Amino acid sequence: MTAWKHGASVFTIILLVTLQLFSLNGQGQTVSIPLTAEAHNFLAHQALQIRINAINATTAAQSGHPTSCLSAADMIAVLFFATLRYDYNNPAYANNDRFILSKGHAIPVVYAALRQLGVMTEAELLSLRKVDSPIEGHPTPRYKYNEAATGSLGQGLGVGVGMALYARHHKLVYRTYVMMGDGEMAEGSVWEALALAAHENLDNIIGFVDCNRLGQSDQTAHAHHVEQLAAKCKAFGWTTLIIDGHNLNEIVAALQATQTAKGKPVMIIAKTFKGSGLEGIENHAGFHGKPFNQADAITAIDALKKRFADVAVCTGPLMTPPLPARNQPGLAVQAPRSADQVLAPDKKLSPRKAFGLALAELGVTDERTWALDADVKNSTFTELFEAKSPDRFVQCFIAEQNMVSVATGLTLRGGVAYAATFGAFFTRCYDQVRMAGIGCVPLRLCGSHAGVAIGQDGPSQMALEDISMMRAIPNSIVLYPSDGVSAYALTLQMANYTDGVSYMKATRGDAPLLYPLTEQFPIGGCKVLRSSASDQACIVAAGTTVYEALDAYQELKAQGIMVAVIDAYSVKPLDAATIINVAKAAGAKVITVEDHYIQGGLGEAVVVGCANAGLTFQLLAVTELSRSGKPEELLALAGINSAAIVAAVKNTN
């Protein structure tokens, strides 16, 4: 095996100059270009070893998807041994080419290649899927050479589009390669990514479809009719190249052709065979996700060595191309102006607009900042960002899944990307947010149009499950500011939260500011807005309902009943200690009130956070389907307005 060493001097670029290019004007042609015998043998040898390594790894694990690896093995060999420019001693290097395996279940094929490159030891390879190993069943960031967490299909291309946009904007020369399976081409999210890449005229992203015909349980929709898939990609604005994914000449030629693509992304559609190389298994159904046992693995590897006997002992030259010179530009990062420098203290302001103002400020002061929209920029006020930083604003059109994946790609490369839409529509991309959580990606999300308070547009537009969704992402934070000052301050802080996904729920309506412009809002804190020595209950509210709670306070006070009021702007992490302290001094009675379904929302967070403290609880929340109506009518119908709070307080007495 060739030990990998960094340094251009060890690279031997013997094949690239021998190639004729694919014509990128012609669609889908398959031109076979002869490699030199030496180059061909070297790549074939690597492909053989990759097959063997993938079988060994999954056999050692006794789980995994060896046949899904084998269909990709030849392309992976060409990618890792004759295409990708990557300094394995420095995975953080800004101009390393990126390779995303969207068909994440086949990740052992990548580990098999890294084993061949000497990046991974045999022991590491054979630790696949073990509890103390960084190499898991699907790619996660536990292993530093994994470009992105995948495993929920159809997401890799969108992530790649984000990386490609990042490169273009910052004039980085890395190229982004994404390999998909044919099965996942059924996922609509893939077509969202295709559409955006073409709309953006990206020519630094290259897609592969490993068309091995067989899904998990059935033949894929297109089977081996690769021309149908090519026609779709072409209609979506991509240059398409159909190849035999087991013909090294064709793979090399196609990849070489992509180097000169201009103004359009290129999709290489490879006809392959699942289980490629193994007679009786190759192109047969029933072998998805089935590792070989030890005996069968030995038989299979013997068969492979016989089939590829001519290259079984070849070593040959390493052909990885040289790395480009480092040219990551320094990004300007200045402190953003704080709320007191931007907001007017006596003016009504909606949290969503305050979000937009803060984001626009970040765009100007911090060149890492990006904003992504799904055609609601005039609702979320990301248009304020666009006006000042148009080059880092991405119009994703009405494709929320891809918006989140693109934001993930931007963030993985170093961007501080905020994606915003109606809070309700984050349900559309929950899987993408979930995968960002698994990928430990500090995605910043803002959902506007919170709850029944949006009024007439009706339930389909009301975010009533977003807190629940976002709380259930590991390492996430969930912020729910009530006024413009807190929304502004928290938006700025999201830029600095890097442990996971941050979500802000931003209400729609204009409202008076509740806080001095210099107020601080630490993540994990809350604000005790009202309290006295004679409190009879503690009202915990967030967002819209803070105003309702303050109205209730006034009404109750007029009736001689004192209550404490807490603004729980940080729903996760929750400041349970303060709530418990205030509540204990208020008759140990807690009333939560939220414009969100009762399940998984503020109330449940408070009850669980404050369990075992000797408190009693009343939860006011949305418990039934809402409808169209005026905001105040719907708050009343849901039993979360000031009158309902007043009634609840009296009910506790």
Place this chain on the structure above:
Amino acid sequence: MTAWKHGASVFTIILLVTLQLFSLNGQGQTVSIPLTAEAHNFLAHQALQIRINAINATTAAQSGHPTSCLSAADMIAVLFFATLRYDYNNPAYANNDRFILSKGHAIPVVYAALRQLGVMTEAELLSLRKVDSPIEGHPTPRYKYNEAATGSLGQGLGVGVGMALYARHHKLVYRTYVMMGDGEMAEGSVWEALALAAHENLDNIIGFVDCNRLGQSDQTAHAHHVEQLAAKCKAFGWTTLIIDGHNLNEIVAALQATQTAKGKPVMIIAKTFKGSGLEGIENHAGFHGKPFNQADAITAIDALKKRFADVAVCTGPLMTPPLPARNQPGLAVQAPRSADQVLAPDKKLSPRKAFGLALAELGVTDERTWALDADVKNSTFTELFEAKSPDRFVQCFIAEQNMVSVATGLTLRGGVAYAATFGAFFTRCYDQVRMAGIGCVPLRLCGSHAGVAIGQDGPSQMALEDISMMRAIPNSIVLYPSDGVSAYALTLQMANYTDGVSYMKATRGDAPLLYPLTEQFPIGGCKVLRSSASDQACIVAAGTTVYEALDAYQELKAQGIMVAVIDAYSVKPLDAATIINVAKAAGAKVITVEDHYIQGGLGEAVVVGCANAGLTFQLLAVTELSRSGKPEELLALAGINSAAIVAAVKNTN
């Protein structure tokens, strides 16, 4: 206005015979066919009145999207006055044509047409978006003529595909029409639906794209390049017709052409103008979602009347085609065999396989039953259904969003549709499930591969947020059986739950049966598996963790510590009363244990359900990112195995 009366005798079919057909071999041609002057004037008059009604309704509401209505007005006139066969006295009639407005924000244009048909009164029309009105900002089932709840874009076509599949299977002759906006064509879910319709060779579904060029905040990706959209649809296997969406001749001709489509679905791609008919607004940005005030509405309507002066007072004939004869076949419904007739008492069985067995039984005994798969039928065991009822099994390929939408469409027409995939992948289609909830659709969902107990495949494949998600759907039920008997029984019961979405979380591993085969599992109940007079704590578990709790019971008993164990197979509704009773007799100490994130799961449901009962709680749940490993290793790492339960019990003492 022509009052609508049912009965073929009042229909005058004067135009259909005068039409030359579009050639369905030619793609995208726009052949203008002259209507008779009388027919043209009549339709133009209806289109004018529809415009006026839509403006009046949104002006009365002072919210809504009049300009999005105007681009569709001419097509809606032709659809409602010369195409749809529908008995408005009997919306339940099996062979009424179906019309789904996927661009739901434009629903006033449909109400405007129904007003013209006399189906709706003027007072009803002007009640749009009011809190006591059935006609909301977006279509919901509060109004009986709304075919499906829409408003989250890109979902209507998938619902339509479900309705078309239903019609074909049951030999119903209704046709399904779906109108989309051009903006929502960016949603990947639309392309999932296009792909499946073509794969299924559906020729009883007709799509429209109302290409009015302008989204909410920006020009759409294709602007008025309708040929690009047509090329995409063609590549996805649809016959495409490009028309001028304001030319009545072209609209009529295109719709007539669709009547003879064979073997392929047809997409009519209509170039239109947002705000069509109003100079200064038509085709101008900045008018999305902006109703006219009273004065501007009067001006606009005057302008429309002048522009269409020649048809302003035309009445003309009603041209709605005659209804087909009723031919809904009677569907055979027999009682399914119960668990004791199907399962073996002494055999290990996984809940997911028990689900598959019950589903297969339903398929045989109840002809209304359908099963939908996203290429994991051998994991969810829907393959058992397919083997016995292949004609009602829909392979949706890896497109979970569309799978749920198709299931919604099937259910809305009378099917009892079960959609199953890995529980984790319901995150991919949460918006579609949410919309089913808003549509009051009794969707049946089963998520397999629950929690960290799946082991080596790693976090991307683990359902750890599904209970949280599904609890937050209004009127949903969430079931989490531990063994094969309960899974079988609960699967059967889901068929009879019609108040909303039902979700079953079905674990992966084979396990001994816990219950006698004749055991009953009422929804909203739980099972007290262990209890004694000397219990020191009450353990509430579900699914996998029931077995861990029983192991802990044994271990604790050996140490002289008695505990109660409850199987909370019905997480929503939860049997809080029983839990409280058992816990009070067990030292008032509750320990919940679940293979799910702590947020929104069983623990939070129990704590909130049992709040204020004087109990203390310990919640054992997944609180960190999991990884690959053996199931028992991961249960231990997450602190939800029997050892963790034992420790928690001792911790309470």
